[in-house]
Amino acid sequence: MSTTVAPPARRTAPADLAPDPVAAVTAPGRPADAPADSTAAAALATDSTVAALAAGSTAAAAGPLDVLGVPGQINLDYAATAPCARAAADAVAELLPWYGSVHRGAGALSRRSTLAYERSRERVGDFLGVRADDHVIFTRNTTDALNLLARALPAGTRVVTFGGEHHANLLPWPAGAVRLPVPGSPATAVRSLDAALRELRRGATEAVPILVAVTGASNVTGEVWPVAELALVAHRYGARIALDAAQLAPHAPVDLAALDVDYVAVSGHKLYAPFGIGVLAGRSDWLDAAPPYLAGGGATLAVGAATHDVRWTTGPARHEAGTPNLLGAVALAAVCQALEAADRTALHLHEQALLAHLRAGLAALPEVCELRTFAAEAPRVGIVSFVVAGRDSAEVAAELAQRWQIGLRDGLFCAHPLARRLLAEAASRNGRADLPATALRASIGLGTTRRHVDHLLAALATLTDAN
Template identity: 50%
Template sequence: MTLVDQTAEAVRPLLPVTGADLRVPLVTGGSAPYANLDIAASAPALRSVSERVDQLLPYYSSVHRGAGHGSAVSTAALDAARRTVAGFVGARPDDVVQVVRHTTDAFNLLASAVPGDVVTLDVEHHANLLPWARGRRRTVAAGRTLAATVAAVEAELAREPAALLAVTGASNVTGEVLPLADLVAVAHRHGARIAVDGAQLVPHRRVDVAGLGIDYLAFSGHKLYAPYGAGVLVGRPDWLEAAPPYLAGGGAVRAVALDAVEWAPVPARHEAGTPNVVGAVALAAACETLAALPPGEQARHESALGERLRTGLAALPGLRVLRLWDDATDTLGLATFTLADHPAELVAQYLSAEHGIAVRAGRFCAHPLLARLNDGGTAVRASVGLGTSSADVDRLLAALDALVTTGPRWTYDAAHLPAPDPRPLPHWIGRPG
């Protein structure tokens, strides 16, 4: 079976990432180059990011409170990181950049500050469902088209006012990109602000906060090729200034007495404790690297890989790619699928154990959406990124073809794990158990 057009132009990695030359052991013996097609979950560090962290580490010290040169450097680096992130997403001059752990953390912070109801879609990642579940969340069912979905959101906001519309920028299950300009217009027309979950969108598309009129944007470093434990919430400061501190402690205060506290203004107000300077600098370095790419180059790279992936998957018998909107024209380099007679977990374990290919199996922290698209069952997700090549995609397609045609060569237990599993872990981890 021909899965890939043999005349299709080869696509090389766009930027160097750490682990690009990694080889992984196979259960059948030997090793294979690691094909990381699980970028939508966590992306490897860009080489430029790891190099920037190496530059910072000799100076790493306390920020804002230390007198040493290392403290001065670390403080300046943290402040510069905020400015870089703000510039990367086109923030307004008075927007605040809150350094958080990840997108989930960002929306939990914002949830503590929203002065009213929040409207979401039923297709959201749990990070944009669970923080609002304190009796104030109103959920709108997405329609079969993006146009119908926008209309449903407008109808709900017209029915009863809300303080905030919180939506994803791109589905982490289907990769389909939402019409943010239309959703911003709808929210503002009905007196609501809009918060965008940019965890999937920002690593693949440039987002202009001020240009689009987005009020809040959240995203994670670990998806933006900066897996050092930091994310950000970027947006309007007034709600955050009025909210109680997200975490009480040192660094979030101006003055403390035994019976009174004067809290600091944002961003310090919501960043108690020692901040993740390394994570913030790493995230800013990723933003710098992506901003330096020629306009449209990243989208073209990932579009070519995504089209190659989806075309090849469509040629496999019994394979169904999950889609949500009939009129979605912009899709990230991502495909989630089911394969008849093959449990998703078995497919993922087989690809890893026998071919050295990483994908994700599960419900992707989007259980309500999987209930709509797959009767609540699990599926397999393959996703590409800056370090992906067409050879990686072709290996996946060939491995799936072999699974459909001849089945796995190894044995797998009831949990779909290789049995036995002779693959060793790296020596530096230590003995298992």
């Protein structure tokens, strides 16, 4: 199976900073390669909304993937929290008059709400390519989903992850988890995992459970990881693999079955559905055997008079005790449905063109240094982290917001080990001793236009000239 997002033909660019287009992750039988640059304009022209966005228009016809925002504010912080898509807002507005209890009532409102909740589960499962016997469990976000999985691990499970993960994929795992070094390339990641699993299996039986936990795309650099190859290695040694798709899913299709991963976690607020929802989807056996993530109503079959006389249900309800987040589930399902109906190739090409323009513009500023783990041309989604030499990143972010109404993220991006390493590597690679201790991150998505990117580049040019 090919890598998570395999690049098609190399794009022609004035510098090697322009990334290869990231092809969509697809199930067998779907087109896997995006068209080359010569066809990009034609692809964009077939989608009026995308074409209008590419031209920098703010008056594109409203559609399900139109995003809400505040006029005059330039949001380049999609990797933290994406704006609300029209599909999510409309779905919630339509359901609100019918809002009622889920699984707990006989009235029309309750029946309608229950149906909407379970249909949302099906639609999200379809979006993620789940298998027939997989569970789709609603959580609060990716962090919550991975903590749920950590609680559901069989006793004695060894967990293997990489040092480049978001804290959500570093901190929940039990003591004794193996943290592999940050690899310098996708191929190195595959070799490193193979060596680690071979060592773990040395002298151990196949009965010892192993879980490999990896990201699909870095929240710091946007670089795409070779998930399909890592899954192949994991299964070769009888291990399971969990995919943190929080940053990948908003930018490329994620098909759990096609990638052959065992679990996937996503966040609604990064998928244009900001109503406090997340998902853990995957193999049912560990989840049905584990104690409920939350103990309470909805997770039980029966509760006796004795203190611990409880029989727990199986299936997703086992880990969804209490009143569920109906509006969040409906909002996420609506966005998933809208994305499945959209021309993902056109959206992808538009994003990659903006990303290449952003990275080339940053590279042209002498005082700006980009952070990266892999080679400059490695496939990536619409995320770029960088520093301005001699300037505190928090001060730069504040100035961009106050003077130019540009919203970026500054800090270490809840990936402290990786961000600190990349800052040190950037200082060495660029021969600079004046880089700040934290970084800036610009991230793009459905509502981003070339005008937004140009505004950021012009503001940074003004700031660096002032130095």
